[in-house]
Amino acid sequence: MIDIVLVNWNSGSQLRDAMASIAANHGGLVGSVVVVDNKSSDDSLQDANFGNQEIPLDLVLNECNRGFGAACNQGAADGRSEYILFLNPDTRLFPGSLSIPLEFMERNENSGIGIAGIQLIDSTGAVSRSCARFPSTPLLLAQALGLNKLPWLRAWSQHMGEWDHAHDREVDQVIGAFFLIRRSLFQSLGGFDERFFVYFEEVDISYRARQAGWRSVYLADAQAFHAGGGASEKVKAHRLFYSLRSRLLYASKHFSFISYWTLVGATLLIESISRAVFSLARGGLEDLRNTLRGYVMLWRALPVVLAKDRK
Structure with a gap:
């Protein structure tokens, strides 16, 4: 079973769309859904149940914006399932979004894989670049100099722009929009480092998981929609x-x-x-x-x- 955690901050109708897609595609695999709201000021919580009567829903209302990593830790603490899926509000699940990665993780030969992501499709129908290399001094210096923007230096891109993301592959990390992790691993690492208010929290925990001997994998056979940007565009x-x-x-x-x-x-x-x-x-x-x-x-x-x- 999977517990799903969504952190909301002024996500508007995107949150309701994400919840509707969970209700439509959970396939009996979801133990609970936790929505942690970081003091939103819009109408994203207008329907507190989001029309979802099939899956246990817990709504956590923070009195201030605690940040993404801290809110994720709050949501994860409420669940009991073997797997935790951190899902952005600007995503929508499709058939197989949950069942394919869960079946993959449950295979005996994949017991050393701690984190999984799936293929993310953007608003144009294109496959997003959702996997990344661990940051290094050369990679980040290339960004600082703007060299990663040059077509012939795409290999310097942290987000693996040279790869079409069309097949399964072991990767350094998958982005946090769809971030499936074993609960036992998440707990052993102490969850997300809450000093990361937003960004790099999934990079950090993926790196710490690798240091502990776990691997991350990208699965191209399962898809979900991801708008990208989300509320941070504002x-x-x-x-x-x-x-x-x-x-x-x-x-x-x-x-x-x-x-x-x-x-x-x-x-x-x-x-x-x-x-x-x-x-x-x-x-x-x-x-x-x-x-x-x-x-x-x-x-x-x-x-x-x-x-x-x-x-």
Whole structure:
């Protein structure tokens, strides 16, 4: 059985669509669904039961936005099933979205696989790039310099842009939009590191799982819809800030001293310029303003960001 956890923050009708798809495609495999709301201000919780009478539903209402990782931990604590599926509100399940990965994980020969993701389809019907390499100093420096945007350097892309995601494959990590993990593994790792407010929390736990001897796999035979962006599209400056902040936190945990401070310098100096240039060329003045706002927030948070424990 699978317990499904959805973290909601101003997801609007997307949350209701996701819940409807769970009700339509659960196939008797879902033990419970937990929706953790991070102080939404929209109407996404207007129907508290989301029209779902078949699956036990628990609604957790936070008094503030605790962040994605912390809310996921809250939701996971409420379940008892052998597997936990962390599912974004901007996803929709299809037939086989649950049964195929669950059957795969249950095979004896796959007992060493702790995390699984499936093929995600975007609004155009194309297959999204939903798997990634673990971050490294060269990969993140390539991003800071904008080199990963060049067609002939796609191999430098952390998100494996050179691979069509058309077949099963063992990978470093799958993205958190559809993140299926064994409960025993999740608990042994202490869940998500709640210092990651949003972004990189699934990268961190996937890396810690690999260090503990577990593997992650991508399954192309099962599909789900994923819109991408979600509510964070409405707060682009904050999205950039939290992305950069979480990247630096990840590096502080897992990189060497020299690599970490090299990345700090590249992020604050080189990348701030390259992002400003790209955003102005791509989206004009409004995009540039969002980029600058994100960096202003990062600079203001530096005393806290740089003081994070390297644990």
